[in-house]
Amino acid sequence: MESVKNAIEIRNVTKDYGDFKLDSISFDVPEGSVCGFIGQNGAGKTTTIKLLLDVRAKDAGEIYVFGRDMSKEGAAVREDIGVVFDEMGFNEYLTSKDINIIMRNIYKNWDEKAFFDYLKRFALPTKKKCGDFSRGMRMKLQIAVALSHNAKLLVMDEPTSGLDPIVRHEILEIFREFVLEEDHTILLSTHITSDLEQIADEIVFINAGKIVLKGNKDELIENHGILRCKKDERSNISDSLIVSEEDNSFGIQLLVNDRSACEKLYPKCVIEPATIEQIMLGYVSSPKRG
Amino acid sequence: MRGLIIKDLMSFRKRLAVVVFVTVAVLIMAVMFSISAKSGNLYQMTIPGPDTTEQEAEYAKEVMSFAFMVLMILPMGAVGDTAKNILFEDRKSGFTAVTSVTPLTVRQRVLSKIITICGLYLAGAVLSIVISSLVSLFTDLVTFRQLFAVVIIGFSICLIYTFLMFDIGIILNGSEMYSETFALLIILLAIFGMNIKNIISLIKAGDNFASVIIEQAKNVTAVVLDRAYVFLIIACVLGFISYFVTVAVAAKKREVI
Incomplete structure (x- = not known):
């Protein structure tokens, strides 16, 4: 039997901030799955994501994405990772057209056609400054960017929080399409558990810096x-x-x-x-x- | 890396109108200034007469040439205003978080900022030099060589100031206001240190304060204009130090650039 390949492997990762400690957490996300990363505010979800992406330095432990050590090859591996934060980070004076120009000069695999197709699909204007976008439009713009450089892994930190149900549904639909490709994986951090009931295959539950529960979603619900x-x-x-x-x-x-x-x-x-x-x-x- | 430079240059677009306005205003003011200094009201001030002593007329000429020189670095300042804000603008908007998850290394991110800072100031300096060359045709107050030296010094000091701001912003994770204040303070302290002898003689000057200060300004200006390259060398050295220090700090601290 062929063994399951993991897109993400986190082994005994620790990060101590003094007032908060991520305490030797370990979990895997199988390739081709949607993993819901849940926990209350301040539980350590964002810290874990930042450590995973090698944006922050860990104190101990190992993190592998697609089998590659993030602390050594982080920058190169990020070429295959699309990231969506809960806040849009683009400067407010930039238009979607500007973002396309910037990103095609950052990502080797930037797909301009895919980006404009997503903009069209999301009904996002190309010449309007993104500072004038609504929250829903900002999230869609981030998702369009994350999906337009042929990423194999989407890492999202509260992408649907504060969005109305229609936009949320639309975004979840995009995620479903993304994982239709068998090597595409999603790590979705959220506290909106109803979203996960719709799309997640795996659940990792973190509380106060510790993983308290992890496993197949259906099995967890079944048990x-x-x-x-x-x-x-x-x-x-x-x-x-x-x-x-x-x-x-x-x-x-x-x-x-x-x-x-x-x-x-x-x-x-x-x-x-x-x-x-x-x-x-x-x-x-x-x-x-x- | 090219993407980040392009992004920072895009932030310059919103200041384009200000730069054009300042450049045109400086050009007009400089032409009017030089015409007036040649044959208008300013010229009258430089001629000894019943109300003006020879020394006062000489001072007026000196003050006018200082004013003229300062005028020439304004266009560069207008362009450079974008450069000094590029680090803090990204922090405010959250673009630092965006770049930190791209395939760009810390080294590339720091280098892109330094290239943009140098590039913007260089563009400003070229603008100032072009205006200086035009304006020098209309005046005898200052030569093009002097104006060129002033622009080089202005360019170097702006770079030094921005690199200091950049370093303070990254090493101490300081805010824009904090970094600006400290960078300015360091430069002022350096100027104060270099001129300590002059300051002491000014304090001792008593009634001759005006003549001593004008004389000192003349001497300092002559020395400084002759050694503009020293400022440029200091700026270049600081640029290199900035790059290596900020790369090391940013790689350790993360999320600062």
């Missing part, structure tokens, strides 16, 4: 569940199955990490599949009370 029971039934449920619990007026709601086991062990309890958001909230909320 986790929301178990509802009465307060007096709580003591019957094994602590090892419980991720978090929440009291409400009707009883207790538990996030469990093995839904099928719970269904067998507690047939009288109501167990529903958990959403990514519920899983994330469960792991972020204070440890289980019991």
